[in-house]
Amino acid sequence: MEAILSARGLRKTYRRGGGVFSQGSDGARFTAVDDLSFEVARGETFAIVGESGCGKTTVARMLLRLIEPDAGQIYFAGENLLAARSVALRSLRRQMQMIFQDPFASLNPRMRVGEIVAEPLAIHEPGLTARGRRNTAVLMLARVGLGAEVLDRYPHEFSGGQRQRIGIARALILKPKLIVADEPVSALDVSVGAQVLLLLLELQHEFALTYVFISHSLPVVAQIATRIAVMRAGRFLEIGAAEEVLHHPRHDYTRELLAAVPALPRT
Amino acid sequence: MSDLLEAHGLSVELPTPAGWVRPVSEVSLRIAEGESLGLVGESGSGKTMLSLGLMGLLPPGARVSGEATLETGGSRRRLMALSESEWRAVRGGEIAMIFQEPMTSLNPVMRIGAQIEEAIRVHQPKLAASEVKRKAIDALQRAAVPEPAVRAQQFPHQLSGGLRQRAMIAMALAAGPRLLIADEPTTALDVTMQKQILALLDRLRRDLKLGLLFITHDLGVVAQVAERVAVMYAGRIIEEGSARDVLTKPKHPYTQGLLKASPTLKRGALTPIPGIVPQLTALPPGCAFEPRCEFRRSECTAAVPALRAAGENHQARCVLV
Numbered sequence: 001m002e003a004i005l006s007a008r009g010l011r012k013t014y015r016r017g018g019g020v021f022s023q024g025s026d027g028a029r030f031t032a033v034d035d036l037s038f039e040v041a042r043g044e045t046f047a048i049v050g051e052s053g054c055g056k057t058t059v060a061r062m063l064l065r066l067i068e069p070d071a072g073q074i075y076f077a078g079e080n081l082l083a084a085r086s087v088a089l090r091s092l093r094r095q096m097q098m099i100f101q102d103p104f105a106s107l108n109p110r111m112r113v114g115e116i117v118a119e120p121l122a123i124h125e126p127g128l129t130a131r132g133r134r135n136t137a138v139l140m141l142a143r144v145g146l147g148a149e150v151l152d153r154y155p156h157e158f159s160g161g162q163r164q165r166i167g168i169a170r171a172l173i174l175k176p177k178l179i180v181a182d183e184p185v186s187a188l189d190v191s192v193g194a195q196v197l198l199l200l201l202e203l204q205h206e207f208a209l210t211y212v213f214i215s216h217s218l219p220v221v222a223q224i225a226t227r228i229a230v231m232r233a234g235r236f237l238e239i240g241a242a243e244e245v246l247h248h249p250r251h252d253y254t255r256e257l258l259a260a261v262p263a264l265p266r267t
Numbered sequence: 268m269s270d271l272l273e274a275h276g277l278s279v280e281l282p283t284p285a286g287w288v289r290p291v292s293e294v295s296l297r298i299a300e301g302e303s304l305g306l307v308g309e310s311g312s313g314k315t316m317l318s319l320g321l322m323g324l325l326p327p328g329a330r331v332s333g334e335a336t337l338e339t340g341g342s343r344r345r346l347m348a349l350s351e352s353e354w355r356a357v358r359g360g361e362i363a364m365i366f367q368e369p370m371t372s373l374n375p376v377m378r379i380g381a382q383i384e385e386a387i388r389v390h391q392p393k394l395a396a397s398e399v400k401r402k403a404i405d406a407l408q409r410a411a412v413p414e415p416a417v418r419a420q421q422f423p424h425q426l427s428g429g430l431r432q433r434a435m436i437a438m439a440l441a442a443g444p445r446l447l448i449a450d451e452p453t454t455a456l457d458v459t460m461q462k463q464i465l466a467l468l469d470r471l472r473r474d475l476k477l478g479l480l481f482i483t484h485d486l487g488v489v490a491q492v493a494e495r496v497a498v499m500y501a502g503r504i505i506e507e508g509s510a511r512d513v514l515t516k517p518k519h520p521y522t523q524g525l526l527k528a529s530p531t532l533k534r535g536a537l538t539p540i541p542g543i544v545p546q547l548t549a550l551p552p553g554c555a556f557e558p559r560c561e562f563r564r565s566e567c568t569a570a571v572p573a574l575r576a577a578g579e580n581h582q583a584r585c586v587l588v
Contacts, residue, residue: 051457051458051459052428052457159543159544160310161543162543189309189310189484189544190309190484190485190486190525190528190529191309191524191525191528191539191540192309192539192543193528193530194528194529194530194537194538194539194540195539195540195541197530197537197539198537198539216457216458217458217530218458218532219487219529219530219531219532220530222530222531222532222533222534223530223534223535223537242534246532247532256459257458257459258532259462260458260459260461260462261458261487261532262458262461262462262465262485262487262488262490262491263487263490263531264486264487264490264514264526264529264531265490265510265511265514265515266515
């Protein structure tokens with residue numbers, strides 16, 4: 001397997017309490033991510049599953065350097081991500097994009113959809129004309145199932161599923177290599193969530209994308225993951241091929257999570 | 268089993284800049300004492316507006332038609348004719364509600380015990396203080412809150428998410444209501460915690476012979492808690508029957524579609540429903556699901572189909588049934 005992403009000894013701690021209402025207790029630190037090492041192969045979907053507070057979102061954000069780890073290394077396409085500065089960092093960043101859980105919060109409400117989707121082009125390809133950006137945006141929107149009539153509308157005019165499609169179009173417009181998706185279908189209705197999951201699978205195939213897919217839901221992850229890491233208290237308790245983890249779990253905690261999934265009666 | 272709640276042809280209309288919309292349209296349902304009805308629907312289906320109507324908590328300006336009757340301990344109340352002061356006796360005393368986010372019901376600056384005591388005192392003002400206190404701790408104990416006397420002295424923020432949910436359940440049940448409306452009570456919880464709360468609600472329903480109206484978008488959850496299931500789409504109940512029949516032999520194409528779109532641990536079985544839920548301001552004529560339906564025919568747009576018998580105690584609002 002050829003690793004596109006490799007993390008070694010990742011660690012992140014936060015100060016416990018703190019803030020205006022804290023009562024002393026400075027110095028006590030809480031370990032969100034505890035000495036985590038893993039590799040993600042080119043073209044796979046590496047899913048990180050865990051309950052709230054397990055540290056999965058902190059990992060996602062460190063992979064894109066949205067937050068800085070306290071310790072550890074991240075190599076992306078052979079480059080040392082944490083050591084990259086200015087131009088080198090910008091060129092790495094355009095190859096890795098994020099899709100967020102809440103399509104309502106992640107789109108600028110004052111920007112038109114066309115501007116939102118084309119904005120990364122304006123930053124990373126300053127040579128492109130406004131017309132060129134718009135044309136590229138139209139093609140990408142079409143690919144996620146939205147017509148050119150959406151370009152001049154605002155995010156609030158769209159349903160949750162449509163907003164998530166807009167977020168995906170924006171993430172893909174620079175043709176990145178890696179997408180980190182943090183709970184991308186959790187806020188969506190069941191019928192729409194299924195549409196978005198299938199769209200992500202199609203796009204992965206078409207654009208040769210690698211996904212890091214963060215979710216609390218084993219049934220959702222089962223639809224898309226190549227490999228699954230089960231996370232609790234900042235560590236991976238189990239990591240393996242999706243089929244193995246789902247159907248032959250090794251760790252008691254994985255078994256507990258699987259047993260808690262509410263099952264539908266058999267037809 | 269006698270019916271605790273019976274709604275007949277209940278509609279709720281709301282004024283919007285684009286004119287009146289009808290989030291709840293001619294809904295009829297019944298819940299017997301000790302029975303659980305799962306109400307399933309996606310966002311915009313009207314399930315939450317229906318529950319607010321049954322609690323007398325509709326937004327100002329709402330227009331209601333149809334009937335809902337609550338029968339408890341020999342008294343029969345027509346809910347839609349109640350005055351606000353009559354509602355105050357029914358809310359909490361006869362019908363209680365719990366929400367997805369416990370902090371919707373809990374006061375952040377009041378100790379848990381004091382909040383539950385307040386809920387009891389509203390309905391039993393003559394009870395001695397010591398008796399009220401004892402009842403509040405009993406309520407926490409019933410909701411399986413460990414060390415109830417200690418927890419009663421704490422504030423909501425000192426409790427974990429799961430304990431807060433239990434405290435909210437304790438408060439909802441403290442004054443002895445007969446019907447509990449639970450609106451997505453486990454949606455924000457982790458699966459392991461969800462499992463515990465579902466088990467708790469099931470036990471309380473059996474022990475206290477509560478009627479339970481459980482609102483959720485999750486078919487897996489409804490399979491765990493409901494004896495009967497009603498599926499809502501664009502304000503109407505489009506299928507109703509025993510949980511087993513509706514979930515294993517769904518007759519309405521929307522119910523069938525929801526089941527196929529629900530992820531399970533098996534890969535590759537996922538089939539989305541095309542399109543999106545229609546806006547209430549622009550409902551299609553006839554069956555509201557027709558534009559998304561793979562089995563649509565010309566007659567589907569002619570009129571809203573009636574609920575038709577699809578088996579014993581099983582009905583679906585579809586011309587194909």
